[in-house]
Amino acid sequence: MGAFLELKEVHKAYFLHGKRIDVLRGVSLDIEKGELVSLVxxxxxxxxxxxxxxxxxxxxxxxxxxxxxxSVFDMNDAELAEYRNRTIGFVFQSHYLLPEFTAAENVAMPALIQRQDRVMSLRRAKELLERVGLGARVEHRPGELSGGESQRVALARALMLAPSLLLADEPTGNLDPTTGEGIHQLLREVNRDLGLTAVVVTHNEVLAQSMPRRLRLLDGRVQAA
Amino acid sequence: MTSWRAPLLTVGGLLAAAGLGFIGYGLYRADTIAMAAGSTANFTVGWGVLLQSWFSAQWVLRFHDFRSAMAAVEHEGVRGVARGIPHVWGGLAVWFAGWAVIAAGIRRKPDEAEGPSAAVGAPLYPPLARFQDFHWGTLGAYCGGIFAAQLVLVFGYLASVKMLPQIGAFLLCLSAGGLIAFAGGFFGAANSKRLSTPEATIAVLYAGLPIPIFLTLLHQQPAMALLSIFDERELLAVRSLFHEVMFLSSLLGDNMPALGYWLVYGFLVLVLVLGINLGFVATSSGRVDLRLSYELFVASRHVSVFRPRLIGGVLITLLFIVVPPLLLYAIATAANAAVEMTRIQKLGLKDPLKAAAALNLLKAKRQGPTAMMTALSVGGVGVGVMALIIVLSVMSGFELDLQQKILGTNAHGVVMKYAGEAMPEYPEVMKKIGGVKGIVGQTPFILNEVMVATEGNIAGSMIKGIDPKTVGSVTDLPRYMQTGSLEGLTDPSKIVAPRLAPLNEPALDDAPTEKKKPELLRDPLIEEAPHDAPDSAKLPGLVLGKEMANSLRVTVGDRVNVVSPLGSELGPQGPMPKSRPFRVAGIFYSGMFEYDSKFVYISIDEAQSFFGLKGVNGVEVKVDDIDDTRRIMKAVRDVLDGYPYRTKDWGEMNANLFAALRLEKLVMGIILSIIIVVAAGLIVATVIMLVLEKRKEIAVLKALGVSDGGIVKIFLTEGLQIGIVGSVLGLISGLVWCLFIEKYGIKLDPQVYYIPALPVRIEPFQTALSVVIAVLISFLASIYPALKASQVEPVEGLKAE
Incomplete structure (x- = not known):
């Protein structure tokens, strides 16, 4: 039994106008349970x-x-979907909330996809929203929320099913420093309280330095920063 | 290399086309173009490859060298083959050269600038490593499904028709075949976890198509026997079996015998496609999951078709025909917007920020183009279903009206003897028939063709000797009597002539009784009549139809002569036409022009003495369930021990008429279904727009853990919602229109249609079928966009900002 998450020789290339761009050239990496990792x-x-x-x-x-x-890559479509649903929580640079649904429904969506009871899921979603400080915005649609609020809703959504791995892609890239710091604070809290593993991609050197483990992606390979 | 691809492909394509042209010209010169086209067609369709290869092989075996083959062709009447040969060979060469150029253009050299990548030796991404381009198991399932479905349908029908009524056996076997086709599609798609279009195409063309083609050929060309699969007697047996298989086509009329089977084949292919799609949707993700929970939730937010404004708007539009409500809507919306803007303007004069807030709210209420498309698709489906329901109901109304009129004047069935022999033993026959379950009335009859003459007027007619006491138990003749009654047939004293018009009214210059006697004397036919006595009160009675009474200008109490050309009296110049005077006892009106202008009734005793007949021509019967007439008549035949007795039911007696009606209805149904197909095109466009609009959301949903199958289900549900809401609205408005037409009626010109108002009959089965077809088409229409939606790559969707 190896590490919590173990990548070996992962390659990925893009083709642009017939030219190959090697993005990942054999990334090998172990991440242990409960680690808070930054990637710059x-x-x-x-x-x-x-x-x-x-x-x-x-x-x-x-x-x-x-x-x-x-082995994750050997899973079929249904198993992959389930892996994303139960194991992974995503936070993107943009919040990517579903515009037709209220904040609570957005947060509850992962549970609904798991076919959990709608009333129970919405109740839990409201609790999570209160926890990220948005108890008053439960019934608002994404269009009626500010950028910082939306990102907090997205974080609540990522945490809905208590995933074991949180993947955050520049979660504060679109936010001002003060609001961003609030999100960072939340991330650290979640890591501490729930013990979940998190990989945070960031340009923010301050944030990166504050993480226990720091990685750098250079020439398609991952190395300690 | 890459820069030369397009020119190479173009030049190659042009060369190949030119070569084809040369070949065509050569064939034309050689006068063999039809033959070549035939062979090519054979090669491309179904098992034709095998057939054509067999022919070609025979050809090759027969002639060892080219020269003798040519000679044989010339001998068979195809002159001048040699003239085209150089062109054909030249064309072939050019054609191959063209393809060579195309091949050169397609070929791609590996890019030598790039060396081997760093990934050499790393394990390939497993889904790519597992990829399989063709699934033999799937092909087997599809082929087996469509083939077995047809076999089960044909042989199951032949076996079960002996025990069940025809329509029941047919429906049973159709559902069994449909189930098999569905299962084949479902498990085939589940096996490959793909739609497997090549496999499905091969199955439909090579395992499915040959059976209907074979059946059609067998039906149309007995020359198929030349294939020497059957000898003559076997062929006859096969063809009689085949007629049984063609039950559906017998419903449609004899002019399109194969149509029924092709319809069935089309249905089976549709079911197979449905099975393939459902199998794919259910299992493509790796496990069977047909539940709809969050899918429905997301889908209904996307299309939001259950808005009261949309439903109400579409319903009102359908109910009041398109234009007025749309105009009203436009006017109301414009007026509302104007009033609202004025209000905001006033508000803004006091507090500009409040006005801004109000404007914002107003903008938020405006709907996007997709919402408009949704409404249009719902309306389109609704119009289709409504039109289908109304037109089919009106056609059913006409059919029912016709059936009622035919059954009102005709019996449900008749029992006769072969060759029209008389039936003196009819009391015993009637006793036997009375014992059959399902027979509720019977009456003996005599039928003959005669002429009915009055002074100056003459009409060819069918004369029917009836028993006035029992005729009412079989037909509606007593109810149809307008003036007079049937009693006058047996008892002439009951004939009551209506009061004549007062004498001071000269307009009635043809008042019959006054002029009759002098004219009678001048009539040579009537001079021969034995009852020339002036005592017309003792003449036997006769009942005729309203149209005939009009054309003969007679009324109750008048005297007419019935002339039969089949006289037995011999005159100086051979047989004399027999004539006998009758007195009009009554006039009937059945509403069917055919009968009202053709039929004349007399009592059975008079008919017997007039035609010198012992007994009757046959017995008419009435059954309790007209849809079961065929079976009951068969029971009657069995009771009578068959020959010399034979039976006919109303369906057989009017087979062509009802077959024509049904064919017309089917064709109308197909034509009107095209409206639904157009609406389905709208659904496709709407759902594609939704997919494009929701690319980002699809990516997010996938990131949250929705499988590809889940995405397909979401968008299928969206199309299905549009279809269901549209169909239900169409159903409601169609029924309301039908009820409206039934209640208030659309007047028809009775002179033309012989029916006062448009008849309507709502048949639950065909109404339900219209709705089911619409929903099914909507479902099929949303398959393609739904698949497209599931193919959205999450990364692509997340990039699309």
């Missing part, structure tokens, strides 16, 4: 691609990834 790198170095591959939103060309000993 230049723009276009493949940080987002790395996160997408770990979150199985993007298919690599080659390589293996094991989650608690299970």
């Amino acid at each position: 790198g230049a723009s276009g170095s493949g940080k987002s691609t790395f996160l997408h591959v770990v979150g199985t939103l993007d298919a690599p060309a080659a390589g293996t990834m094991r989650y608690q000993g299970r």
